[in-house]
Amino acid sequence: MSKDTASDPSLPVMELALPTPAPAIGWEEYFRTNPPPSGTEDAGQRIDKFISFHAKANRRVVLVTSGGTTVPLEKNTVRFIDNFSAGTRGATSAEYFIEAGYAVIFMHRQFSLQPYSRHYTHSKNCFLDYMQVGPDGSLTVDPKYSDHMREVLGKYQKAKQDNLLIMESFVTVEEYLFLLRRFTTALSTLRENALYYLAAAVSDFFVPPDKMTEHKIQSSGGCLELQLDQVPKVIYPLVDTWASRGFIVSFKLETDPSILIPKSRRALERYKHQLVIGNILSTRKRVVTMVTLEDEQDITLSDQELAEGVEIESRIIPDLVARHDRWIKKSAKHAQ
Numbered sequence: 001m002s003k004d005t006a007s008d009p010s011l012p013v014m015e016l017a018l019p020t021p022a023p024a025i026g027w028e029e030y031f032r033t034n035p036p037p038s039g040t041e042d043a044g045q046r047i048d049k050f051i052s053f054h055a056k057a058n059r060r061v062v063l064v065t066s067g068g069t070t071v072p073l074e075k076n077t078v079r080f081i082d083n084f085s086a087g088t089r090g091a092t093s094a095e096y097f098i099e100a101g102y103a104v105i106f107m108h109r110q111f112s113l114q115p116y117s118r119h120y121t122h123s124k125n126c127f128l129d130y131m132q133v134g135p136d137g138s139l140t141v142d143p144k145y146s147d148h149m150r151e152v153l154g155k156y157q158k159a160k161q162d163n164l165l166i167m168e169s170f171v172t173v174e175e176y177l178f179l180l181r182r183f184t185t186a187l188s189t190l191r192e193n194a195l196y197y198l199a200a201a202v203s204d205f206f207v208p209p210d211k212m213t214e215h216k217i218q219s220s221g222g223c224l225e226l227q228l229d230q231v232p233k234v235i236y237p238l239v240d241t242w243a244s245r246g247f248i249v250s251f252k253l254e255t256d257p258s259i260l261i262p263k264s265r266r267a268l269e270r271y272k273h274q275l276v277i278g279n280i281l282s283t284r285k286r287v288v289t290m291v292t293l294e295d296e297q298d299i300t301l302s303d304q305e306l307a308e309g310v311e312i313e314s315r316i317i318p319d320l321v322a323r324h325d326r327w328i329k330k331s332a333k334h335a336q
Protein backbone atom coordinates (compact mmCIF):
# COMPACT_ATOMS: atom_id res chain seq x y z
CA MET A 1 0.00 0.00 0.00
CA SER A 2 1.91 2.98 -1.24
CA LYS A 3 1.79 6.49 0.11
CA ASP A 4 -1.17 8.50 -1.03
CA THR A 5 -3.01 5.68 -2.76
CA ALA A 6 -5.96 6.72 -0.63
CA SER A 7 -6.13 10.02 -2.51
CA ASP A 8 -7.92 10.01 -5.80
CA PRO A 9 -5.27 10.93 -8.38
CA SER A 10 -7.96 12.03 -10.82
CA LEU A 11 -8.73 15.00 -8.57
CA PRO A 12 -7.33 18.34 -9.70
CA VAL A 13 -4.11 19.17 -7.90
CA MET A 14 -5.67 22.01 -5.93
CA GLU A 15 -8.15 19.63 -4.39
CA LEU A 16 -5.36 17.40 -3.20
CA ALA A 17 -4.27 20.11 -0.79
CA LEU A 18 -3.74 18.35 2.50
CA PRO A 19 -4.61 19.73 5.90
CA THR A 20 -1.94 21.28 8.09
CA PRO A 21 0.30 18.59 9.61
CA ALA A 22 -1.34 16.73 12.41
CA PRO A 23 0.24 17.52 15.76
CA ALA A 24 2.93 15.07 16.83
CA ILE A 25 0.48 13.18 19.09
CA GLY A 26 0.03 10.43 16.49
CA TRP A 27 3.57 9.12 16.52
CA GLU A 28 4.08 9.66 20.25
CA GLU A 29 1.01 7.65 21.04
CA TYR A 30 2.06 4.99 18.55
CA PHE A 31 5.41 4.45 20.24
CA ARG A 32 3.87 4.66 23.71
CA THR A 33 1.17 2.10 23.05
CA ASN A 34 3.09 -0.43 20.92
CA PRO A 35 5.93 -2.43 22.43
CA PRO A 36 9.13 -2.54 20.38
CA PRO A 37 9.38 -5.71 18.28
CA SER A 38 11.93 -8.18 19.62
CA GLY A 39 15.36 -7.58 18.19
CA THR A 40 15.03 -3.79 17.95
CA GLU A 41 17.48 -3.08 20.74
CA ASP A 42 20.02 -5.72 19.64
CA ALA A 43 20.02 -4.20 16.16
CA GLY A 44 20.32 -0.75 17.71
CA GLN A 45 23.41 -1.79 19.64
CA ARG A 46 25.09 -3.16 16.50
CA ILE A 47 24.37 0.18 14.82
CA ASP A 48 25.76 2.14 17.80
CA LYS A 49 29.01 0.20 17.48
CA PHE A 50 29.19 0.79 13.71
CA ILE A 51 28.56 4.51 14.14
CA SER A 52 31.15 4.95 16.85
CA PHE A 53 33.71 3.10 14.69
CA HIS A 54 33.15 5.59 11.86
CA ALA A 55 32.86 8.60 14.15
CA LYS A 56 36.48 7.96 15.19
CA ALA A 57 37.51 8.15 11.53
CA ASN A 58 35.36 11.27 11.05
CA ARG A 59 33.67 9.43 8.20
CA ARG A 60 30.24 10.34 6.91
CA VAL A 61 27.56 7.74 7.45
CA VAL A 62 24.35 7.33 5.46
CA LEU A 63 21.25 5.46 6.54
CA VAL A 64 19.67 3.90 3.45
CA THR A 65 16.16 2.49 3.87
CA SER A 66 15.13 0.11 1.14
CA GLY A 67 12.30 -2.19 0.09
CA GLY A 68 8.64 -2.24 1.08
CA THR A 69 7.00 -2.78 4.45
CA THR A 70 4.19 -5.25 5.06
CA VAL A 71 1.01 -4.88 7.06
CA PRO A 72 -0.03 -8.16 8.69
CA LEU A 73 -3.76 -8.86 8.89
CA GLU A 74 -3.47 -11.56 11.56
CA LYS A 75 -1.21 -11.98 14.60
CA ASN A 76 -0.27 -15.46 13.41
CA THR A 77 0.31 -13.97 10.01
CA VAL A 78 -0.87 -15.83 6.95
CA ARG A 79 -2.05 -12.80 5.03
CA PHE A 80 -0.51 -9.39 4.74
CA ILE A 81 -0.64 -6.29 2.55
CA ASP A 82 2.62 -5.47 0.85
CA ASN A 83 4.20 -2.35 -0.57
CA PHE A 84 5.80 -2.20 -3.97
CA SER A 85 9.62 -2.12 -4.00
CA ALA A 86 12.21 -4.64 -5.12
CA GLY A 87 14.93 -2.77 -3.25
CA THR A 88 16.85 -1.86 -6.41
CA ARG A 89 17.05 1.84 -5.62
CA GLY A 90 18.34 1.30 -2.10
CA ALA A 91 20.80 -1.52 -2.85
CA THR A 92 22.25 0.22 -5.89
CA SER A 93 22.52 3.55 -4.07
CA ALA A 94 24.32 1.89 -1.15
CA GLU A 95 27.11 0.76 -3.50
CA TYR A 96 27.56 4.26 -4.93
CA PHE A 97 27.57 5.79 -1.44
CA ILE A 98 30.39 3.43 -0.47
CA GLU A 99 32.26 4.39 -3.63
CA ALA A 100 31.84 8.02 -2.58
CA GLY A 101 33.50 7.32 0.78
CA TYR A 102 30.45 6.91 3.02
CA ALA A 103 29.80 4.12 5.47
CA VAL A 104 26.31 2.68 4.92
CA ILE A 105 23.64 1.45 7.30
CA PHE A 106 21.45 -0.58 4.97
CA MET A 107 18.04 -0.97 6.60
CA HIS A 108 16.11 -3.16 4.22
CA ARG A 109 13.14 -5.41 3.78
CA GLN A 110 14.19 -8.99 4.45
CA PHE A 111 15.00 -10.82 1.20
CA SER A 112 14.86 -7.69 -0.94
CA LEU A 113 17.87 -6.76 -3.07
CA GLN A 114 21.13 -6.14 -1.23
CA PRO A 115 24.27 -4.27 -2.28
CA TYR A 116 26.72 -6.38 -4.34
CA SER A 117 24.72 -9.62 -4.24
CA ARG A 118 21.99 -7.77 -6.19
CA HIS A 119 24.02 -8.37 -9.36
CA TYR A 120 23.40 -12.10 -9.04
CA THR A 121 20.07 -12.50 -7.29
CA HIS A 122 16.47 -11.87 -8.36
CA SER A 123 17.75 -11.94 -11.96
CA LYS A 124 16.78 -14.12 -14.90
CA ASN A 125 19.83 -16.22 -14.21
CA CYS A 126 19.88 -18.65 -11.35
CA PHE A 127 23.22 -18.27 -9.50
CA LEU A 128 24.18 -21.73 -10.78
CA ASP A 129 24.12 -20.34 -14.32
CA TYR A 130 27.24 -18.31 -13.46
CA MET A 131 29.21 -21.50 -12.72
CA GLN A 132 30.83 -24.16 -14.80
CA VAL A 133 32.58 -27.45 -14.14
CA GLY A 134 36.03 -27.82 -15.74
CA PRO A 135 37.35 -31.01 -17.36
CA ASP A 136 39.16 -31.84 -14.09
CA GLY A 137 35.93 -31.54 -12.15
CA SER A 138 36.82 -28.13 -10.63
CA LEU A 139 34.05 -25.58 -10.22
CA THR A 140 34.77 -22.13 -11.66
CA VAL A 141 32.95 -19.00 -12.78
CA ASP A 142 31.91 -19.11 -16.42
CA PRO A 143 34.53 -16.88 -18.16
CA LYS A 144 31.82 -14.79 -19.82
CA TYR A 145 30.81 -13.49 -16.37
CA SER A 146 34.19 -13.44 -14.65
CA ASP A 147 35.32 -9.86 -15.44
CA HIS A 148 32.14 -8.38 -14.07
CA MET A 149 32.10 -10.75 -11.09
CA ARG A 150 35.75 -9.95 -10.27
CA GLU A 151 34.90 -6.25 -10.20
CA VAL A 152 31.85 -6.72 -7.98
CA LEU A 153 33.70 -9.14 -5.71
CA GLY A 154 36.58 -6.67 -5.31
CA LYS A 155 34.23 -3.89 -4.26
CA TYR A 156 32.31 -6.20 -1.92
CA GLN A 157 35.47 -7.47 -0.22
CA LYS A 158 36.85 -3.94 0.18
CA ALA A 159 33.58 -2.76 1.75
CA LYS A 160 33.69 -5.70 4.15
CA GLN A 161 37.34 -5.27 5.00
CA ASP A 162 36.86 -1.57 5.78
CA ASN A 163 33.63 -2.23 7.69
CA LEU A 164 31.74 0.17 5.41
CA LEU A 165 28.44 -1.69 5.27
CA ILE A 166 26.09 -2.96 7.95
CA MET A 167 22.77 -4.54 7.06
CA GLU A 168 19.67 -4.81 9.25
CA SER A 169 16.29 -6.01 8.06
CA PHE A 170 12.60 -5.40 8.69
CA VAL A 171 9.45 -7.02 7.39
CA THR A 172 6.45 -5.25 8.91
CA VAL A 173 5.77 -1.54 9.08
CA GLU A 174 5.97 -1.84 12.85
CA GLU A 175 9.50 -3.24 12.70
CA TYR A 176 10.41 -0.52 10.22
CA LEU A 177 9.14 2.30 12.45
CA PHE A 178 10.92 1.09 15.57
CA LEU A 179 14.20 0.47 13.76
CA LEU A 180 13.96 3.82 12.02
CA ARG A 181 13.56 5.67 15.30
CA ARG A 182 16.38 3.71 16.93
CA PHE A 183 18.83 4.08 14.03
CA THR A 184 18.15 7.74 13.25
CA THR A 185 18.52 8.68 16.89
CA ALA A 186 21.84 6.82 17.05
CA LEU A 187 23.06 8.38 13.81
CA SER A 188 22.18 11.90 14.92
CA THR A 189 25.28 11.80 17.13
CA LEU A 190 27.25 12.44 13.90
CA ARG A 191 25.24 15.64 13.42
CA GLU A 192 25.87 17.15 9.96
CA ASN A 193 28.02 14.18 8.91
CA ALA A 194 24.90 12.01 8.83
CA LEU A 195 22.81 11.57 5.71
CA TYR A 196 19.36 9.95 5.70
CA TYR A 197 18.23 8.43 2.40
CA LEU A 198 14.68 7.22 2.88
CA ALA A 199 13.97 5.12 -0.21
CA ALA A 200 11.83 2.42 1.43
CA ALA A 201 8.19 2.18 0.40
CA VAL A 202 6.36 2.48 3.69
CA SER A 203 2.75 1.49 4.32
CA ASP A 204 0.39 4.33 5.04
CA PHE A 205 -2.26 2.16 6.68
CA PHE A 206 -2.09 -0.71 9.13
CA VAL A 207 -4.14 -2.90 11.46
CA PRO A 208 -3.25 -1.98 15.05
CA PRO A 209 -2.55 -5.00 17.30
CA ASP A 210 -5.71 -4.51 19.38
CA LYS A 211 -7.85 -4.81 16.24
CA MET A 212 -5.99 -7.79 14.79
CA THR A 213 -7.34 -11.32 14.99
CA GLU A 214 -5.14 -13.95 16.63
CA HIS A 215 -5.62 -16.63 14.00
CA LYS A 216 -6.01 -16.90 10.25
CA ILE A 217 -9.09 -15.04 9.00
CA GLN A 218 -11.64 -17.61 7.82
CA SER A 219 -13.13 -17.35 4.35
CA SER A 220 -16.35 -18.98 5.61
CA GLY A 221 -17.31 -15.54 6.97
CA GLY A 222 -17.95 -14.25 3.42
CA CYS A 223 -16.55 -10.93 2.17
CA LEU A 224 -13.69 -9.48 4.14
CA GLU A 225 -14.13 -5.89 5.20
CA LEU A 226 -10.99 -4.21 6.34
CA GLN A 227 -10.63 -0.99 8.19
CA LEU A 228 -7.09 0.24 8.45
CA ASP A 229 -5.72 2.92 10.75
CA GLN A 230 -3.30 5.50 9.49
CA VAL A 231 0.37 4.89 10.14
CA PRO A 232 1.83 7.91 11.96
CA LYS A 233 3.90 10.19 9.73
CA VAL A 234 7.24 9.67 11.43
CA ILE A 235 9.06 11.98 9.02
CA TYR A 236 7.80 14.76 11.27
CA PRO A 237 9.67 13.66 14.48
CA LEU A 238 12.55 12.38 12.35
CA VAL A 239 13.25 15.85 10.93
CA ASP A 240 12.30 17.74 14.06
CA THR A 241 14.01 15.60 16.70
CA TRP A 242 15.55 12.22 15.86
CA ALA A 243 17.83 13.35 13.04
CA SER A 244 17.60 17.09 13.41
CA ARG A 245 21.07 18.15 12.19
CA GLY A 246 21.60 15.66 9.40
CA PHE A 247 20.86 15.96 5.69
CA ILE A 248 17.50 14.31 5.09
CA VAL A 249 16.34 13.00 1.73
CA SER A 250 12.93 11.40 1.28
CA PHE A 251 11.45 9.81 -1.82
CA LYS A 252 8.06 10.38 -3.37
CA LEU A 253 6.62 7.73 -5.65
CA GLU A 254 3.63 8.52 -7.83
CA THR A 255 2.00 7.07 -10.90
CA ASP A 256 0.40 10.33 -12.09
CA PRO A 257 3.15 12.72 -13.29
CA SER A 258 0.96 15.78 -12.81
CA ILE A 259 0.95 15.48 -9.01
CA LEU A 260 4.57 14.43 -8.45
CA ILE A 261 6.19 17.86 -8.09
CA PRO A 262 3.36 19.60 -6.18
CA LYS A 263 3.24 16.72 -3.70
CA SER A 264 7.02 16.60 -3.32
CA ARG A 265 7.12 20.32 -2.65
CA ARG A 266 4.26 20.06 -0.18
CA ALA A 267 6.18 17.40 1.74
CA LEU A 268 9.17 19.77 1.96
CA GLU A 269 7.00 22.65 3.14
CA ARG A 270 5.36 20.45 5.69
CA TYR A 271 8.29 18.54 7.13
CA LYS A 272 11.09 21.01 6.40
CA HIS A 273 13.71 18.52 5.38
CA GLN A 274 16.30 19.16 2.70
CA LEU A 275 15.31 17.23 -0.41
CA VAL A 276 12.62 15.08 -1.97
CA ILE A 277 13.53 12.79 -4.85
CA GLY A 278 10.42 12.40 -6.95
CA ASN A 279 9.94 9.42 -9.23
CA ILE A 280 7.20 7.89 -11.36
CA LEU A 281 6.69 4.15 -11.09
CA SER A 282 7.04 3.43 -14.81
CA THR A 283 10.12 5.63 -15.41
CA ARG A 284 11.93 5.42 -12.06
CA LYS A 285 15.05 3.83 -13.52
CA ARG A 286 15.40 6.50 -16.20
CA VAL A 287 14.38 9.78 -14.59
CA VAL A 288 14.12 11.25 -11.12
CA THR A 289 13.52 14.85 -10.03
CA MET A 290 15.53 16.42 -7.23
CA VAL A 291 13.06 18.77 -5.55
CA THR A 292 14.00 21.46 -3.04
CA LEU A 293 11.96 24.42 -1.86
CA GLU A 294 13.96 26.61 -4.24
CA ASP A 295 14.03 24.55 -7.42
CA GLU A 296 13.75 21.20 -9.12
CA GLN A 297 16.24 19.38 -11.33
CA ASP A 298 15.75 16.27 -13.39
CA ILE A 299 18.38 13.58 -13.57
CA THR A 300 17.74 11.65 -16.77
CA LEU A 301 19.43 8.78 -18.56
CA SER A 302 19.36 8.65 -22.35
CA ASP A 303 18.19 5.52 -24.18
CA GLN A 304 21.79 4.82 -25.09
CA GLU A 305 22.96 5.09 -21.47
CA LEU A 306 20.18 2.76 -20.41
CA ALA A 307 21.15 0.27 -23.10
CA GLU A 308 24.78 0.45 -21.93
CA GLY A 309 23.66 -0.44 -18.41
CA VAL A 310 24.30 2.96 -16.80
CA GLU A 311 22.46 3.08 -13.47
CA ILE A 312 20.63 6.26 -12.54
CA GLU A 313 21.96 5.96 -8.98
CA SER A 314 25.46 6.59 -10.40
CA ARG A 315 24.17 10.13 -11.14
CA ILE A 316 21.93 10.58 -8.09
CA ILE A 317 24.60 9.84 -5.47
CA PRO A 318 27.32 12.26 -6.70
CA ASP A 319 24.63 14.95 -6.89
CA LEU A 320 23.62 14.19 -3.31
CA VAL A 321 27.19 14.14 -2.08
CA ALA A 322 27.68 17.65 -3.51
CA ARG A 323 24.50 18.80 -1.75
CA HIS A 324 25.65 17.18 1.49
CA ASP A 325 29.05 18.96 1.14
CA ARG A 326 27.28 22.28 0.85
CA TRP A 327 25.05 21.44 3.83
CA ILE A 328 28.08 20.67 6.01
CA LYS A 329 29.89 23.84 4.92
CA LYS A 330 26.81 25.98 5.50
CA SER A 331 26.29 24.52 8.98
CA ALA A 332 29.96 25.10 9.86
CA LYS A 333 29.63 28.75 8.75
CA HIS A 334 26.52 29.23 10.88
CA ALA A 335 28.31 27.76 13.87
CA GLN A 336 31.11 30.40 13.61
Ligand code: PAZ
Pocket residue numbers: 002003067084085086087088089090198199200201202251252253254279284
Ligand atom coordinates in the same frame (compact mmCIF):
# COMPACT_ATOMS: atom_id res chain seq x y z
O1 PAZ B 1 13.03 -0.61 -4.89
P1 PAZ B 1 12.68 -0.21 -6.29
O2 PAZ B 1 13.90 0.25 -7.04
O3 PAZ B 1 11.88 -1.25 -6.98
O4 PAZ B 1 11.71 1.05 -6.17
C1 PAZ B 1 12.19 2.23 -5.58
C2 PAZ B 1 11.06 3.13 -5.08
C3 PAZ B 1 10.15 3.49 -6.24
C4 PAZ B 1 10.24 2.37 -4.03
C5 PAZ B 1 11.73 4.39 -4.46
O5 PAZ B 1 12.43 5.07 -5.45
C6 PAZ B 1 10.69 5.31 -3.83
O6 PAZ B 1 10.12 6.14 -4.47
N1 PAZ B 1 10.44 5.14 -2.52
C7 PAZ B 1 9.43 5.89 -1.79
C8 PAZ B 1 8.09 5.27 -2.05
C9 PAZ B 1 6.93 6.06 -1.47
O7 PAZ B 1 6.65 7.20 -1.90
O8 PAZ B 1 6.33 5.51 -0.56
